[in-house]
Amino acid sequence: MPNPVLVEVTRGQMVESRHRGMAVVVDGEGKVVMSLGEVETPVFPRSAVKSMQALALVESGAADRYGFGDKELALACASHSGEPEHMRLAGDIVARAGLSESDFECGCHWSSEQKVLIEQARAGDKPNQLGNNCSGKHAGFLCLSCHAGVDHYGYVGYDHFVQTTVRDVMSDLTGASLGHENCGTDGCSIPTYAAPLNKIAHGFARMASGVGLGAERAKAANRLMSACMAEPWYVAGTGRACTELMRLAPGRIFAKTGAEGVFCATIPEKGYGIALKCEDGATRGAEAMIGAVLSKLFKDDQDLSAKLDGWSRKTMKNWNGIEVGRIRPAGELA
Numbered sequence: 001m002p003n004p005v006l007v008e009v010t011r012g013q014m015v016e017s018r019h020r021g022m023a024v025v026v027d028g029e030g031k032v033v034m035s036l037g038e039v040e041t042p043v044f045p046r047s048a049v050k051s052m053q054a055l056a057l058v059e060s061g062a063a064d065r066y067g068f069g070d071k072e073l074a075l076a077c078a079s080h081s082g083e084p085e086h087m088r089l090a091g092d093i094v095a096r097a098g099l100s101e102s103d104f105e106c107g108c109h110w111s112s113e114q115k116v117l118i119e120q121a122r123a124g125d126k127p128n129q130l131g132n133n134c135s136g137k138h139a140g141f142l143c144l145s146c147h148a149g150v151d152h153y154g155y156v157g158y159d160h161f162v163q164t165t166v167r168d169v170m171s172d173l174t175g176a177s178l179g180h181e182n183c184g185t186d187g188c189s190i191p192t193y194a195a196p197l198n199k200i201a202h203g204f205a206r207m208a209s210g211v212g213l214g215a216e217r218a219k220a221a222n223r224l225m226s227a228c229m230a231e232p233w234y235v236a237g238t239g240r241a242c243t244e245l246m247r248l249a250p251g252r253i254f255a256k257t258g259a260e261g262v263f264c265a266t267i268p269e270k271g272y273g274i275a276l277k278c279e280d281g282a283t284r285g286a287e288a289m290i291g292a293v294l295s296k297l298f299k300d301d302q303d304l305s306a307k308l309d310g311w312s313r314k315t316m317k318n319w320n321g322i323e324v325g326r327i328r329p330a331g332e333l334a
Contacts, residue, residue: 003037004331006292007278007285009316011325018330019285021261023276023293026201028211033272034293035198036332042194043277044184047079048258050137051224052173052203056165057140058220062147066096073227074234075136079257081237082111082131089234090130093139097146104129105156106138106188113238134188136234141190156189163191170195173203173213187259197275200264205273208254208266225254225266241287245294248307253294257283263290267297284327288312292329 007019022037054076057063063073072093080086091101108127111117120127129135141162145152148161155162158180171178176195186192205211207225210218228235232246235256245255245265255265261278263286274293278285291312298305314327328334 001038003279006036006329006331006333007288007327008330009284009325009327011316016325019282019288020279021277021285021289022197022279023274023289023333024198024201025272025274025293025297026198026205027273028205028209028271030202030205032198034296037279039198039201040196042182043197043200043262044192044194044258044260045200045262045264045275046186046192046258046260047134047137048256048262048264048275049170049200049203050079050134050256051077051207051221051228051254052170053137053166054140054224055169055173055217055220057144058223059216060144060147062140062143065147066093066143068093070227070230071234073224074231076140077224077228077256078136078235079133079242080136080234081113081116081240082109082133083113083116083237086136086234086237087128087130090135090139093136094142097143099142099146099152101128101130103142103152104132104135104138105154106132106134108132132188134186138188158183158191167191167193170203173206174199175202176200197277201273201275203273204264204266204275205271208268208273209271211271222268225268226251228256229254241283241290244311245290245308248311249298249304252304255290255294257286257290261286263287265290265294267294270297272297284314288314288327288329289333292333296333 003020003022005018006021008015009017024039025034110127150161176199178193182194183191207221232243236242260281265274295305295308316325
């Protein structure tokens with residue numbers, strides 16, 4: 001069965017494009033609250049699982065050793081825009097472990113925030129690894145390695161202490177088997193694992209509810225998600241979807257996007273975990289989907305539900321500022 005159409009893109013009075021997808025909401029016990037499409041399909045969650053990847057940073061005591069507060073922990077879970085404060089903080093985090101930009105293994109790219117990019121070009125700057133959208137996560141990896149007394153060189157490798165630790169944590173949370181057979185390489189060079197979408201959602205539900213987790217892991221999960229909700233700008237950046245969603249409902253929504261149309265989220269007060277994928281990998285489709293799913297889950301809070309529904313619907317304008325169409329939830333998300 002094909003996945004259902006969950007997002008439509010209009011032009012004039014006609015539907016010009018359609019995005020198929022799958023979405024699932026699970027509680028801490030594993031009960032399915034909402035399911036759309038083939039949710040048992042393995043997907044690469046990419047950056048949407050950075051909070052899972054950061055758990056060992058807190059559990060190990062590294063975060064406390066290096067004095068991390070909410071901003072640092074939020075950046076460790078981030079896909080940031082490479083704005084100056086993002087870069088400064090990533091550098092500060094590793095400096096606490098006696099390291100520098102040259103120790104990162106994530107690669108370089110320019111800022112994704114247009115105003116910052118223009119200033120970088122005007123100044124004749126060259127991109128560095130602190131500006132990589134994953135530099136916060138990598139800063140956490142470096143600190144974890146240093147705290148454990150392990151040589152950080154090659155920390156992006158499949159068999160390095162950092163990646164085996166991350167893999168074990170994610171497998172424990174999701175109940176999915178993670179290994180060479182379902183492993184790919186992420187944009188920042190670390191291993192990324194395809195897992196069934198419903199198991200990814202259950203992993204987030206366990207983080208949100210603490211169900212089935214040991215006391216230390218439950219505490220670490222709460223600390224990371226609370227940090228992201230307290231400092232959402234450090235999770236993404238100016239005008240970014242993750243930041244905007246968490247600002248719409250302070251302390252009530254944790255949300256994190258991933259490449260190729262993935263979004264994961266939790267609703268801590270309900271103990272829900274959410275995972276979805278826009279089948280064709282379109283960000284615009286995934287953003288409309290997550291807004292619509294969250295709107296339905298908050299149906300008992302009419303004001304917040306309406307805000308989320310409105311956020312899920314985008315107006316498209318041409319270069320003259322003329323409205324030409326809309327991006328809107330469709331099918332069961334309409």
